[in-house]
Amino acid sequence: xxxxxxMVDAVLADAPGAFERLVRAHQDLCWHIIYRIVRHPExxxxxxxxxxxxxxxxxxxxxxxxxxxxxxxxxxxTVALRHMERLRLPIAEPAGNDEVxxxxxxxxxxxxxxxxxxxxxxxxxxxxxxxxxxxxxxxxTLYHLDELPIPEIAQITGxxxxxxxxxxxxxxxxxxxxxxxxxx
Amino acid sequence: MSTESREDELEREWALQERALDAERxxxxxxxxxxxxxxxxxxRALREPVVPSLPxxxxxxxxxxxxxxxxxxxxxxxRFAVALVALLGGAxxxxxxxxxxxxxxxxxxxxxxxxxxxxxxxxVSTLAQWWGARRYR
Numbered sequence: 001x002x003x004x005x006x007m008v009d010a011v012l013a014d015a016p017g018a019f020e021r022l023v024r025a026h027q028d029l030c031w032h033i034i035y036r037i038v039r040h041p042e043x044x045x046x047x048x049x050x051x052x053x054x055x056x057x058x059x060x061x062x063x064x065x066x067x068x069x070x071x072x073x074x075x076x077x078t079v080a081l082r083h084m085e086r087l088r089l090p091i092a093e094p095a096g097n098d099e100v101x102x103x104x105x106x107x108x109x110x111x112x113x114x115x116x117x118x119x120x121x122x123x124x125x126x127x128x129x130x131x132x133x134x135x136x137x138x139x140x141t142l143y144h145l146d147e148l149p150i151p152e153i154a155q156i157t158g159x160x161x162x163x164x165x166x167x168x169x170x171x172x173x174x175x176x177x178x179x180x181x182x183x184x
Numbered sequence: 185m186s187t188e189s190r191e192d193e194l195e196r197e198w199a200l201q202e203r204a205l206d207a208e209r210x211x212x213x214x215x216x217x218x219x220x221x222x223x224x225x226x227x228r229a230l231r232e233p234v235v236p237s238l239p240x241x242x243x244x245x246x247x248x249x250x251x252x253x254x255x256x257x258x259x260x261x262x263r264f265a266v267a268l269v270a271l272l273g274g275a276x277x278x279x280x281x282x283x284x285x286x287x288x289x290x291x292x293x294x295x296x297x298x299x300x301x302x303x304x305x306x307x308v309s310t311l312a313q314w315w316g317a318r319r320y321r
Contacts, residue, residue, distance in 0.1 A: 027238055052250070129230065141230065145230060147209075176219070179226070
């Protein structure tokens with residue numbers, strides 16, 4: 001039996017511990033999606049809880065048209081987007097602003113000479129990643145850390161596969177450029 | 185630069201990014217040119233766990249909350265259904281007592297017996313279903 005179907009059936013039949021298992025299996029993905037967008041641990045925890053309560057409430061509407069992971073990811077993504085909308089915060093940088101130099105975001109108080117050391121270079125790169133707009137940060141995390149293929153990321157975010165590939169390509173190139181002045 | 189060569193260049197750069205990601209996934213030894221090394225450093229940083237992370241008992245807490253919410257919603261639905269049935273029954277009884285005497289008298293006895301039999305069948309079937317569901321739980 002399909003593991004997704006098995007898990008969903010168990011939750012719908014109210015089997016003991018079934019929903020807890022479902023949460024445990026997908027909580028990292030939800031955390032990554034929401035934290036990368038919201039960037040506030042307390043809010044992220046509350047929003048993760050909200051996302052899973054919605055999953056529990058609407059699980060009967062899941063039609064197995066995508067993987068359960070993608071469906072839950074989509075719920076988490078929507079919850080995070082609504083939160084950003086409520087706070088009137090943008091999740092993507094304005095169109096035509098792709099060439100913004102990430103060095104601008106990390107230059108303040110950062111010593112390029114010291115970045116020769118491994119630890120410093122590491123910190124430098126993470127500062128650059130943190131300085132990315134929420135959407136780009138989320139796409140990179142889903143692709144690199146959660147190892148989701150582009151079509152699944154498309155199902156979660158509702159973006160076209162080509163758009164996702166373009167974001168990944170440009171953002172990785174920009175991050176690589178930030179390392180140009182730093183030894184690797 | 186022609187469009188084709190520009191596209192080729194982008195395709196090569198994408199392939200380099202993917203090669204760096206693949207090398208990091210396979211934990212390959214460092215190697216290749218500086219450009220690949222930089223992409224590998226980017227891929228390595230992006231594969232690091234997101235900190236902070238969720239509390240250890242998050243799944244248990246959420247599952248308990250979901251159960252409580254579902255029970256609360258179920259209780260509300262049950263009470264609402266009982267209230268509606270009581271309202272409907274009360275209204276039916278009221279109109280039956282007020283205006284139903286003549287109507288009941290006009291119904292032939294045989295029809296009444298069939299109606300009673302049908303009601304008995306429906307009642308037994310519903311009770312059997314309810315009992316079965318209760319045992320299954």
